[in-house]
Amino acid sequence: MRTMRSLVIAAAAVLAGVTGVQAAGEKIELPDRNWSWQGPIGSFDRAELQRGLQVYTEICASCHSLRLVAYRNLEALGYGEEEIKAYALNYEIHDGPNDQGEMFTRPAIPSDRFVPPFPNEQAARASNNGAYPPDLSLMTKARKNGANHLFGLLMGYADEPPEGFELMDGMSYNRYFPGHQIAMPPPLYEGGVEYADGTEATVEQMAVDVTAFLAWTAEPELEERKSLGIWVLAYLAGLFVIMVAVKRRVWSDVKK
Amino acid sequence: MATRTEFKNPLIRWVDDRLPVFTYLDHEYNQFPMPKNLNYWWNFGALASVVLVLMIVTGIVLAMQYTAHVDLAFESVDRIRRDVNYGWLLQYIHMNGASMFFIVVFIHLFRGMYYGSYKAPRELLWMLGVVIVLLMMGTSFMGYVLPWGQMSFWGATVITNLFSAIPWVGDAIVTWLWGGFSVDNPTLNRFFALHYLLPFVLFAVVGLHVVAVHVTGSNNPTGIDVQAPRDTVSFHPYFTAKDSVGLVAFLMFFAAVVFFAPNLFGEPDNYIKANPLQTPAHIVPEWYFLPFYAILRAVPHKLLGVIAMFASIAVLFVLPWLDRSKVRSANYRPIHNGLFWIFLADCLFLGYIGANPAEGWFVWGGRIGTIWYFAHFLVLVPLVSMFERPRPLPASISEPVLKEKR
Ligand code: HEM
Numbered sequence: 001m002r003t004m005r006s007l008v009i010a011a012a013a014v015l016a017g018v019t020g021v022q023a024a025g026e027k028i029e030l031p032d033r034n035w036s037w038q039g040p041i042g043s044f045d046r047a048e049l050q051r052g053l054q055v056y057t058e059i060c061a062s063c064h065s066l067r068l069v070a071y072r073n074l075e076a077l078g079y080g081e082e083e084i085k086a087y088a089l090n091y092e093i094h095d096g097p098n099d100q101g102e103m104f105t106r107p108a109i110p111s112d113r114f115v116p117p118f119p120n121e122q123a124a125r126a127s128n129n130g131a132y133p134p135d136l137s138l139m140t141k142a143r144k145n146g147a148n149h150l151f152g153l154l155m156g157y158a159d160e161p162p163e164g165f166e167l168m169d170g171m172s173y174n175r176y177f178p179g180h181q182i183a184m185p186p187p188l189y190e191g192g193v194e195y196a197d198g199t200e201a202t203v204e205q206m207a208v209d210v211t212a213f214l215a216w217t218a219e220p221e222l223e224e225r226k227s228l229g230i231w232v233l234a235y236l237a238g239l240f241v242i243m244v245a246v247k248r249r250v251w252s253d254v255k256k
Numbered sequence: 257m258a259t260r261t262e263f264k265n266p267l268i269r270w271v272d273d274r275l276p277v278f279t280y281l282d283h284e285y286n287q288f289p290m291p292k293n294l295n296y297w298w299n300f301g302a303l304a305s306v307v308l309v310l311m312i313v314t315g316i317v318l319a320m321q322y323t324a325h326v327d328l329a330f331e332s333v334d335r336i337r338r339d340v341n342y343g344w345l346l347q348y349i350h351m352n353g354a355s356m357f358f359i360v361v362f363i364h365l366f367r368g369m370y371y372g373s374y375k376a377p378r379e380l381l382w383m384l385g386v387v388i389v390l391l392m393m394g395t396s397f398m399g400y401v402l403p404w405g406q407m408s409f410w411g412a413t414v415i416t417n418l419f420s421a422i423p424w425v426g427d428a429i430v431t432w433l434w435g436g437f438s439v440d441n442p443t444l445n446r447f448f449a450l451h452y453l454l455p456f457v458l459f460a461v462v463g464l465h466v467v468a469v470h471v472t473g474s475n476n477p478t479g480i481d482v483q484a485p486r487d488t489v490s491f492h493p494y495f496t497a498k499d500s501v502g503l504v505a506f507l508m509f510f511a512a513v514v515f516f517a518p519n520l521f522g523e524p525d526n527y528i529k530a531n532p533l534q535t536p537a538h539i540v541p542e543w544y545f546l547p548f549y550a551i552l553r554a555v556p557h558k559l560l561g562v563i564a565m566f567a568s569i570a571v572l573f574v575l576p577w578l579d580r581s582k583v584r585s586a587n588y589r590p591i592h593n594g595l596f597w598i599f600l601a602d603c604l605f606l607g608y609i610g611a612n613p614a615e616g617w618f619v620w621g622g623r624i625g626t627i628w629y630f631a632h633f634l635v636l637v638p639l640v641s642m643f644e645r646p647r648p649l650p651a652s653i654s655e656p657v658l659k660e661k662r
Contacts, residue, residue, distance in 0.1 A: 040516055068334050134528075138334070141519060142527035178537075218527075221337065221344040228345075229515025236511060240504045247497040254292055254489055255654075 028176055030148040031155070033208075037215060041230065043223045044216055046078045051195055052213025053077060055206045058193045060136065063128060063184075065116035068137035069217050072110040076220060084110045091115040129170045131183030140211070140218040147215050152176035154207035157186040284470050289488035290495050291476035293653050297371075298474065299502030300364035306503060307357045308462060312455050314350040315399075322402065324448040326441045329404035330529040348518040354396045355521040356510050358544035361392065369575075370596055372584030373475040379576040381468040386572045387461055393545070395454040398447040400542060401439075405526030410539045412439045412447070418552070421559040438532065478653055479584025487653040538613055546610030547603050553614045554626040564626065571633045578633055581641035588647045591640050599632045 036045045053074070056066070071088040079087070088108040093115060096103035108115055116135075118124035125132050140146030153176050161173035161180070171181040188203045195201055216222070261282040263269045272278040321340055323332040336343040365385065368374055374382035401412045416433050420426040435442030473482060482488055489495075513520055521543055525536050541549050551568050555561035571578075579592075586593040602625055609622040 068331070068338065073338075138527040142524050144524050146524065225344060225348075225515055225518075229511065232511045232515060233508060236504055236508045240501070240508065243497070243501045243504050247501045250493045250497040254494070255486075 028178065030145055030152045030176060032148060033151060035147050035212070035215065037212070037219075037222055040226060042226065044212060047197060048209050048212040049077045049216050050079075051197065051199060051205075052209035052211070052216075054193055054196060055188075055210040056136070056213055059187050059206075060210065061114075062117055063124070063133040064136045065118075065133075066114040066137050066217060067116055067135055068113065069220075070111060070113045071108060073220060076216070081110070088112060094119075129183060133184065136214055136217065138218045140215045142218075146218070147211050149176065150214060151207050151211045153182075154188055154210070155204065284491075285496075286490065286492045288470065288491040289482070289485070290474055290491055291482055291487060291653055292489045292494070293476050293478065293487075294474060294495075294498075295477055296498075296502055297363070297367040298476075299499055299506075300360050300367060301469070302499045303360045303503060303506050304357065304364055305462065305466075306506075307353055307360055308455070308459065311350065311353045311357060312459065314346050314353065315452075315455065317346055318350055319452060322448075324402070324445050326404060326444055326530070329402060329444060333403040345514070348514045352510070352513050352518060352521060354399065354542070355544065356506075356513075357392060358396070360506070361389065362544070365389065366600060368475075369599075370586045371475055371477060372479050372579070372581075372586065374576045375579065375584050376576070377472050378468075378475065381465060381472060382576060383573055384461055384465040384468060386569065388458065388465060389572075390569060391454055391458045391461060395451060395458060396542065396544070398451040398454070401444065401447045402451060403526060404444065404530045406528045406530055406534075406536050407523045407526040407539070409439060409530035409532065410536055411541055412443065414539055415541070416443075418558075418562045418565075421562045423559070475584060476653060477585060477587060478650055479588070480649055480653060483652050484654075540611060543607065543611070546608075547606035548610070550606040550610035550622045551626045551629065553610075554619075554622040564630075568629060571630070575633065575637075578638050579641045580638060581644065581646065583646040583649065588649055589640075589644055590647065591644045592637070595632065595636055595640060599629075602628045602632070 036042060036048070056064075071084055074084050074087065075081075088110055091108040091112075091114075092105045093108050093112055094103060095106050098104055118127065121132055140150055143149040153174060156175035156177070158173045158175065161167045165173065165180070167173055168181060171183055172185055173180055174182045188206050190203060191201050192203075192206060193201050199205060219225075260272065260276060261279045263272055263278060268278050318336065321332065321336045321343065323329055333347065336347050338344075340346070368382060368385065397411075397415060401408045416430055416439065419433065420430045422429060431437060433443070434440065435446060476482075523540060523542075540546070548565050548568060552561045552565040555564045581589060581592065583589055586596050606622065606625040606629065609618050609625060612618045614622070
């Protein structure tokens with residue numbers, strides 16, 4: 001059985017390797033931050049999420065949609081009903097037809113999903129040099145090592161590309177973007193927002209906060225999932241001990 | 257079902273006299289004699305049954321909330337995770353359940369290979385198992401298309417396109433499969449219909465598989481037949497107890513993945529909505545298809561590649577006749593034993609190759625792995641089974657259990 005055991009370990013190693021396989025070509029070393037929501041008992045930091053929402057609202061939202069998230073979901077960030085209503089009121093929704101058969105615009109309400117900055121992909125491209133700013137709702141799940149990818153991307157801009165690097169018109173150099181040319185101009189700069197809680201808005205601070213916020217939009221169930229998981233595993237562990245005892249007892253009369 | 261069980265409860269007796277389901281259950285899951293030396297590798301069949309039921313139950317509830325339309329499918333799955341009560345749990349169980357199913361069934365299959373469980377009188381049982389693998393592959397392939405992410409779309413495009421390799425009628429078949437001229441809404445709809453249907457076909461074949469194992473009885477680590485009642489114990493309580501230990505251990509592993517790393521086996525690209533105009537940099541299938549994908553790409557000719565891929569599973573059907581040795585268990589077959597482990601390593605290696613782009617050393621690595629795969633079945637196993645001298649077998653199941661306790 002020894003061979004079998006070592007084989008299982010080898011198989012696990014190979015599987016782990018397979019899931020971590022990088023595309024051929026240059027391997028980009030992403031930053032490796034300790035995020036508060038990682039690990040088996042990780043959870044989000046509400047203040048971080050609120051600041052992140054502010055960064056998204058004031059900066060990213062002018063280009064990127066968040067179409068899978070509803071305003072009412074902001075309750076999870078610690079906002080009250082009135083605050084959410086007030087937040088939604090800032091946005092206009094095309095709705096209708098009304099009973100006259102006419103389309104109209106109305107202010108958004110908490111049950112609406114985040115209103116996108118552009119009515120369609122073509123409009124978004126037209127305003128961004130032909131590039132499409134992707135929806136951010138699931139961004140941290142839609143990239144390998146998503147949170148670090150996003151954080152790296154926001155931190156990875158260089159004023160000047162390295163010697164000899166051909167940068168196309170309207171593109172920016174980014175250390176962490178595959179190919180290093182990105183159509184998104186550097187979105188963050190010192191003091192880009194004025195934080196409601198008085199935190200100093202350094203580029204790194206904003207990058208951390210908006211990454212946390214987008215990790216939450218991608219996995220709003222994360223905290224519930226992990227805390228339920230602990231109970232489930234504890235329950236199963238207890239059950240396991242009992243089942244092993246039962247099995248021993250049952251088998252005790254079998255001659256080996 | 258020669259002898260009826262006598263039941264005390266009059267209602268049960270009344271039913272049983274007319275439809276002997278209770279007698280059947282009593283015979284097959286209570287009194288049923290099992291070799292007493294089975295190790296924990298014999299757990300995995302029961303585990304597979306549990307996963308199958310779990311997949312059907314979670315799948316039906318998911319289907320109540322899912323929308324099979326190219327404009328809505330991606331969003332509807334996301335809404336299940338976000339807005340349905342415990343929808344995330346349901347969706348993550350079903351999504352990871354497919355991986356668990358393959359892990360469990362692959363272990364089950366390699367267990368059968370190692371202990372020679374495919375040999376007479378269990379050939380048909382084994383072949384039903386191979387049918388199960390094929391059905392599982394079809395089911396999970398179509399299931400993976402349903403969330404309509406980038407990998408769903410492009411995986412479906414690549415795999416359905418394989419049929420275009422068939423001479424003359426290939427393109428017509430692909431158009432017929434798609435219900436149009438590309439993977440599109442009709443494709444999604446029929447895949448949903450089939451993904452709902454196939455698990456029940458699977459369930460029926462598993463039923464036959466289980467009936468078959470109850471005709472021949474289980475094999476065991478020595479591979480020698482049960483000779484006397486002292487070689488066996490009854491299914492209940494001995495194996496209900498032992499299977500429960502394995503089941504709980506397995507559920508812990510399953511839960512650890514679902515609750516703490518639900519995207520471990522997934523591709524990030526599938527969280528991007530399908531876009532027919534944008535091909536992902538690398539189209540990779542789910543991990544359980546990787547060895548077969550590697551075989552497909554190892555052959556530098558499209559049609560032959562497709563044939564090789566299907567042959568890699570079809571060859572399992574004839575394994576009972578390729579292996580001529582009378583000795584079942586590899587424990588008593590030194591050379592075959594070594595071959596088994598090399599073969600297993602080869603499968604893992606092919607999986608690794610399948611996960612990587614077909615360039616550089618991965619190309620010839622894949623070819624060598626593929627050649628070994630087929631040589632194993634078609635050359636090495638038959639030859640070794642004819643010339644190998646097995647180690648002496650114990651006289652009975654009880655004997656090595658007494659003497660050779662490890
Ligand atoms: C849906 C997937 C499957 C289910 C639910 C299933 C279920 C079972 C069960 C409950 C048993 C009896 C317990 C055991 O020996 O572990 C069994 C035995 C067996 N299965 Fe499967 N099975 C599945 C797939 C397969 C596959 C893919 C193969 C191989 C190609 C296979 C080959 C066998 C063989 C040879 C036996 C008899 C093993 C022995 O007694 O040594 N099964 N199966």
